[in-house]
Amino acid sequence: xxxxxxxxxxxxxxxxxxxxxxxxxxxxxxxxxxxxxxxxxxxxxxxxxxxxxxxxxxxxxxxxxxxxxxxxxxxxxxxxxxxxxxxxxxxxxxxxxxxxxxxxxxxxxxxxxxxxxxxxxxxxxxxxxxxxxxxxxxxxxxxxxxxxxxxxxxxxxxxxxxxxxxxxxxxxxxxxxxxxxxxxxxxxxxxxxxxxxxxxxxxxxxxxxxxxxxxxxxxxxxxxxxxxxxxxxxxxxxxxxxxxxxxxxxxxxxxxxxxxxxxxxxxxxxxxxxxxxxxxxxxxxxxxxxxxxxxxxxxxxxxxxxxxxxxxxxxxxxxxxxxxxxxxxxxxxxxxxxxxxxxxxxxxxx
Amino acid sequence: xxxxxxxxxxxxxxxxxxxxxxxxxxxxxxxxxxxxxxxxxxxxxxxxxxxxxxxxxxxxxxxxxxxxxxxxxxxxxxxxxxxxxxxxxxxxxxxxxxxxxxxxxxxxxxxxxxxxxxxxxxxxxxxxxxxxxxxxxxxxxxxxxxxxxxxxxxxxxxxxxxxxxxxxxxxxxxxxxxxxxxxxxxxxxxxxxxxxxxxxxxxxxxxxxxxxxxxxxxxxxxxxxxxxxxxxxxxxxxxxxxxxxxxxxxxxxxxxxxxxxxxxxxxxxxxxxxxxxxxxxxxxxxxxxxxxxxxxxxxxxxxxxxxxxxxxxxxxxxxxxxxxxxxxxxxxxxxxxxxxxxxxxxxxxxxxxxxxxxxxxxxxxxxxxxxxxxxxxxxxxxxxxxxxxxxxxxxxxxxxxxxxxxxxxxxxxxxxxxxxxxxxxxxxxxxxxxxxxxxxxxxxxxxxxxxxxxxxxxxxxxxxxxxxxxxxxxxxxxxxxxxxxxxxxxxxxxxxxxxxxxxxxxxxx
Numbered sequence: 001x002x003x004x005x006x007x008x009x010x011x012x013x014x015x016x017x018x019x020x021x022x023x024x025x026x027x028x029x030x031x032x033x034x035x036x037x038x039x040x041x042x043x044x045x046x047x048x049x050x051x052x053x054x055x056x057x058x059x060x061x062x063x064x065x066x067x068x069x070x071x072x073x074x075x076x077x078x079x080x081x082x083x084x085x086x087x088x089x090x091x092x093x094x095x096x097x098x099x100x101x102x103x104x105x106x107x108x109x110x111x112x113x114x115x116x117x118x119x120x121x122x123x124x125x126x127x128x129x130x131x132x133x134x135x136x137x138x139x140x141x142x143x144x145x146x147x148x149x150x151x152x153x154x155x156x157x158x159x160x161x162x163x164x165x166x167x168x169x170x171x172x173x174x175x176x177x178x179x180x181x182x183x184x185x186x187x188x189x190x191x192x193x194x195x196x197x198x199x200x201x202x203x204x205x206x207x208x209x210x211x212x213x214x215x216x217x218x219x220x221x222x223x224x225x226x227x228x229x230x231x232x233x234x235x236x237x238x239x240x241x242x243x244x245x246x247x248x249x250x251x252x253x254x255x256x257x258x259x260x261x262x263x264x265x266x267x268x269x270x271x272x273x274x275x276x277x278x279x280x281x282x283x284x285x286x287x288x289x290x291x292x293x294x295x296x297x298x299x300x301x302x303x304x305x306x307x308x309x310x311x312x313x314x315x316x317x318x319x320x321x322x323x324x325x326x327x328x329x330x331x332x333x334x335x336x337x338x339x340x341x342x343x344x345x346x347x348x349x350x
Numbered sequence: 351x352x353x354x355x356x357x358x359x360x361x362x363x364x365x366x367x368x369x370x371x372x373x374x375x376x377x378x379x380x381x382x383x384x385x386x387x388x389x390x391x392x393x394x395x396x397x398x399x400x401x402x403x404x405x406x407x408x409x410x411x412x413x414x415x416x417x418x419x420x421x422x423x424x425x426x427x428x429x430x431x432x433x434x435x436x437x438x439x440x441x442x443x444x445x446x447x448x449x450x451x452x453x454x455x456x457x458x459x460x461x462x463x464x465x466x467x468x469x470x471x472x473x474x475x476x477x478x479x480x481x482x483x484x485x486x487x488x489x490x491x492x493x494x495x496x497x498x499x500x501x502x503x504x505x506x507x508x509x510x511x512x513x514x515x516x517x518x519x520x521x522x523x524x525x526x527x528x529x530x531x532x533x534x535x536x537x538x539x540x541x542x543x544x545x546x547x548x549x550x551x552x553x554x555x556x557x558x559x560x561x562x563x564x565x566x567x568x569x570x571x572x573x574x575x576x577x578x579x580x581x582x583x584x585x586x587x588x589x590x591x592x593x594x595x596x597x598x599x600x601x602x603x604x605x606x607x608x609x610x611x612x613x614x615x616x617x618x619x620x621x622x623x624x625x626x627x628x629x630x631x632x633x634x635x636x637x638x639x640x641x642x643x644x645x646x647x648x649x650x651x652x653x654x655x656x657x658x659x660x661x662x663x664x665x666x667x668x669x670x671x672x673x674x675x676x677x678x679x680x681x682x683x684x685x686x687x688x689x690x691x692x693x694x695x696x697x698x699x700x701x702x703x704x705x706x707x708x709x710x711x712x713x714x715x716x717x718x719x720x721x722x723x724x725x726x727x728x729x730x731x732x733x734x735x736x737x738x739x740x741x742x743x744x745x746x747x748x749x750x751x752x753x754x755x756x757x758x759x760x761x762x763x764x765x766x767x768x769x770x771x772x773x774x775x776x777x778x779x780x781x782x783x784x785x786x787x788x789x790x791x792x793x794x795x796x797x798x799x800x801x802x803x804x805x806x807x808x809x810x811x812x813x814x815x816x817x818x819x820x821x822x823x824x825x826x827x828x829x830x831x832x833x834x835x836x837x838x839x840x841x842x843x844x845x846x847x848x849x850x851x852x853x854x855x856x857x858x859x
Contacts, residue, residue, distance in 0.1 A: 100743045103745075103768075105745045110714060113708035114708050121793075165709065215741070217798035218796075
């Protein structure tokens with residue numbers, strides 16, 4: 001942060017973590033106080049599966065707005081590799097529906113693959129579109145020094161990657177990553193104490209949908225995304241077309257396609273075309289995931305929503321170097337929990 | 351009592367030409383399948399299902415009181431008695447029931463699997479047979495004579511041989527041999543001492559004969575019911591009376607079987623169903639599944655598992671009268687629209703189709719399914735759409751990988767899901783039906799929740815600069831800023847809203 005902050009100025013700490021790996025699972029948020037050097041700092045840990053980070057940001061904004069605390073630290077962390085391999089597969093399934101989906105033999109890849117299967121039945125073959133998402137996000141990630149993968153991939157590499165849950169291949173899936181991110185949210189009038197160029201949270205929305213895919217109205221639409229973006233836009237008071245950049249939750253490539261449609265960027269069934277025509281590339285009309293997305297940047301569960309906010313922060317302040325989206329002043333971050341059970345949408349401006 | 355219906359379950363997996371149970375099948379699942387088939391066997395113009403039996407007896411290799419045959423067999427009705435016996439009790443039980451008097455319909459279900467003997471190089475055919483018995487006309491079977499028997503390898507006592515020979519030449523009233531076919535439990539006995547008798551069923555020359563049941567092999571535990579199946583099949587070609595020379599440990603008995611009235615048969619395979627070859631590695635991996643541990647998968651306690659049977663096995667739940675959506679398990683309030691107007695309901699097992707499908711490859715499965723690595727991975731999982739407007743995620747079984755597609759009709763079967771805490775957990779899976787054409791018409795979305803205010807919660811932008819001031823008695827709080835630069839609250843203060851005091855008159859800005 002540009003101008004520094006004394007730890008004692010932080011008034012509330014929110015730690016987003018699913019608790020996938022590592023060893024301090026209970027009472028972990030109190031570690032924040034110690035690690036910061038802010039003894040007595042009130043802290044809380046929250047979990048909304050992969051939307052934990054976005055939810056922490058939502059709660060931080062709410063705490064500031066309500067007057068409860070003027071300066072709030074929202075931090076997210078996940079140490080996913082500090083975990084034996086079978087236990088990883090255990091964890092990857094627990095945020096899904098345990099009543100029906102798991103006993104049917106599904107983890108998240110399988111659930112998203114079912115969405116892709118239905119998408120294909122409705123709109124035709126989807127492989128090329130999925131490939132386009134993977135290639136774009138890896139190309140973006142190559143310019144992100146914080147990304148898990150910093151190399152582009154080729155079409156051949158994509159098609160050669162082993163199948164995971166048809167039609168999803170290995171290169172359709174985000175990796176298992178370690179990572180952390182933190183955002184400081186301050187009252188409007190205090191922001192310039194800490195930074196030259198604060199980024200404003202214009203709207204912050206949280207919504208849910210059914211936990212299990214099988215219970216949803218549509219298999220190719222996340223109601224949680226639609227509700228959250230509707231609420232966020234209403235609160236902001238402007239149109240989607242005013243947004244210049246999007247960090248969306250591409251845990252699987254198909255998720256990015258569905259997100260484009262659920263956010264309202266494109267009509268149903270057209271997300272593939274939009275991507276393949278380069279509209280969502282960094283230099284396209286609607287840049288999506290210039291950070292590389294979860295696909296290339298990585299997906300440490302609790303940190304992701306806040307990592308998206310960090311990317312937005314740097315982009316809106318023009319600090320992204322080779323992956324900078326030129327002239328961007330408004331942005332949206334979209335963070336989903338599980339296969340769509342929870343979703344946060346934040347709108348930012350500078 | 352007479353046999354009034356029969357059902358047979360032959361697994362689709364074969365090993366060296368012999369049907370064997372699939373990776374997720376065992377004597378329990380085969381028995382449940384047989385009971386289900388028997389329940390739907392009907393005669394010409396009959397009602398779609400049989401009357402409820404008053405007693406159902408299961409005969410399985412490893413009887414256990416913990417295995418819930420009654421819950422799994424999906425038989426409605428509180429007054430049905432369920433019994434479980436070892437397979438060795440089948441012949442005696444059959445004798446008793448056939449010679450007993452009817453007091454309502456009774457079912458006998460017998461099933462056999464190869465157990466966890468993956469090392470065996472010769473697997474016996476696995477499968478199940480089921481018989482419905484009542485006082486109605488059907489197949490009549492009973493003992494005509496019985497003789498003490500010294501065991502195989504001993505020549506028959508000459509007096510015994512003579513008596514048996516005279517039995518076999520019993521004439522009917524029209525002068526023809528009473529028995530049109532002879533079913534010997536010991537074919538070498540027949541060949542050696544009674545070479546003139548037909549060894550097994552033979553029809554009129556030139557007529558096509560259906561294959562005998564794979565379970566009617568001499569000495570095979572399911573033979574008692576399989577012989578009756580063969581007799582019914584033969585009756586369709588005019589062989590209505592046969593003698594069954596039965597071997598038991600110290601007794602040789604001759605039974606007369608006559609088919610007085612049509613006996614409907616229910617069984618598989620249906621046309622177009624694939625037969626799946628089991629590889630040796632897959633077969634042997636059966637013996638390596640560890641039952642003892644709690645897997646690294648999601649832990650579902652035994653109590654929780656059992657409490658889910660109504661929904662998971664029998665598809666019982668509730669339906670909302672307002673929006674029409676189903677919930678398994680039952681709820682008090684509709685999960686989709688919030689209405690309390692819910693009523694008990696059950697999804698039907700007919701008419702289900704695949705809406706979406708994926709193939710799970712090795713590494714993408716939940717850890718509970720690691721046991722399938724050698725035998726059944728990759729497997730397919732589908733979203734099954736029920737005509738009532740509900741979807742379930744179900745694993746697909748008995749269907750070669752890659753062959754299932756959206757639009758396929760599926761039937762639901764109870765199978766092994768995964769092992770936990772020393773026993774197998776069971777649940778429904780889907781099998782693609784190739785006798786019903788794939789339906790290519792697009793599936794509609796399910797009804798959405800009623801429109802209302804958006805449930806998402808939003809945080810409006812921070813309020814503009816405040817013009818009013820509140821005077822507080824105790825600790826100071828941040829003064830509202832004038833020019834956009836404010837002070838954060840002091841760190842010594844506890845976090846929380848300021849103590850509430852009556853506000854004084856606001857001072858001018």
